[in-house]
Amino acid sequence: MNKYTMIAPKISKMPWQDAPEGNRNTPLWRYSENPIIDRNPIPGVARIFNSAVMPYGDAFIGVFRGEQTDGIPYIYLGRSQDGIHWDIEHEKIPFVDEEGKPFMPIYAYDPRLVKVEDTYYIIWCQDFWGAAIGMAKTTDFKTFVRLENPFIPFNRNAVLFPRKINGNFVLLSRPSDSGHTPFGDIFLSESPDLVYWGKHRHVMSRGREWWESLKIGGGAAPIETSEGWLTFYHGVSGTCNGYVYSIGGAILDINEPSKVLYRCDSWLLTPEKWYEERGFVPNVVFPCATIHDPDTNRIAIYYGAADSYVGLAFGRMDEIIDYIKDHSQTTFDDTDIGRR
Numbered sequence: 578m579n580k581y582t583m584i585a586p587k588i589s590k591m592p593w594q595d596a597p598e599g600n601r602n603t604p605l606w607r608y609s610e611n612p613i614i615d616r617n618p619i620p621g622v623a624r625i626f627n628s629a630v631m632p633y634g635d636a637f638i639g640v641f642r643g644e645q646t647d648g649i650p651y652i653y654l655g656r657s658q659d660g661i662h663w664d665i666e667h668e669k670i671p672f673v674d675e676e677g678k679p680f681m682p683i684y685a686y687d688p689r690l691v692k693v694e695d696t697y698y699i700i701w702c703q704d705f706w707g708a709a710i711g712m713a714k715t716t717d718f719k720t721f722v723r724l725e726n727p728f729i730p731f732n733r734n735a736v737l738f739p740r741k742i743n744g745n746f747v748l749l750s751r752p753s754d755s756g757h758t759p760f761g762d763i764f765l766s767e768s769p770d771l772v773y774w775g776k777h778r779h780v781m782s783r784g785r786e787w788w789e790s791l792k793i794g795g796g797a798a799p800i801e802t803s804e805g806w807l808t809f810y811h812g813v814s815g816t817c818n819g820y821v822y823s824i825g826g827a828i829l830d831i832n833e834p835s836k837v838l839y840r841c842d843s844w845l846l847t848p849e850k851w852y853e854e855r856g857f858v859p860n861v862v863f864p865c866a867t868i869h870d871p872d873t874n875r876i877a878i879y880y881g882a883a884d885s886y887v888g889l890a891f892g893r894m895d896e897i898i899d900y901i902k903d904h905s906q907t908t909f910d911d912t913d914i915g916r917r
């Protein structure tokens with residue numbers, strides 16, 4: 578019997594592996610065959626990481642951050658039968674404008690992929706005279722039409738909620754600056770049409786426990802549950818030897834998601850394995866997507882590891898929610914509506 582309810586489409590072939598024996602200290606565990614995408618996965622691309630996947634038909638589809646051999650990131654499409662082994666297309670996603678003319682970003686990274694109603698949206702970071710959020714839509718994964726950039730620079734780590742709330746699209750984002758930002762909090766904005774954005778609200782700030790004291794940013798699209806929106810995000814600690822990126826968890830109010838109901842004071846996953854601690858940027862676990870099944874309440878989290886690989890972690894929703902509740906510490910800044 579599931580303790581809590583997940584509201585999401587059923588998954589016929591949920592990627593899954595049972596938890597290993599022994600103390601894990603958190604409700605998540607890693608896939609034993611990680612990383613699921615190794616270096617040099619396709620010609621001209623040295624590393625794939627920070628990527629988002631979702632169910633599509635009776636299989637899976639994804640948008641992948643591919644770091645080309647000249648160091649410039651782009652987004653590539655990939656498909657999988659089992660959610661674990663991925664065929665990545667060798668050409669970049671060919672974005673077009675509303676007239677169908679090629680309209681490629683100068684660079685594109687950290688894509689998220691979210692279905693709202695009958696349309697799939699890709700949201701990423703790109704240049705707009707500074708780091709900013711790019712967005713495109715597709716219904717068939719053949720034609721990818723770019724939308725107006727939702728915000729002026731500087732902003733990153735944007736992700737849509739998987740349904741409209743009170744009639745509007747809702748987007749989490751993290752305003753900051755253009756570089757390797759040493760600060761940043763999560764905000765939320767609404768739009769009736771994905772063109773005009775407003776009703777901006779503060780969701781939560783960095784600076785609580787040490788593991789997330791430098792900056793935080795949205796990760797996977799929030800999961801609708803009976804307890805609220807279950808949200809996996811990244812939190813960053815500044816050490817004497819550089820940044821450390823961990824995965825955190827929070828639960829947001831279902832109708833007013835700028836209100837944080839529960840926020841876990843401990844990380845859910847932090848770099849521990851060789852593919853997380855060693856790579857192009859060491860000590861990074863960076864969540865961008867989940868696949869989650871409402872029948873079994875199983876959740877698979879896809880995360881970038883050390884800016885070099887894709888990793889997969891598993892957890893049971895009930896255990897994750899209980900862990901977040903048991904370790905929850907919120908401040909007024911978290912729980913209020915976020916308007917000043």
Ligand code: BMA
Pocket residue numbers: 627686687757758822858861863881884
């Ligand atoms: C952030 C983003 C991520 C990256 C992380 C660690 O600023 O650029 O893409 O994974 O840094 O390098």
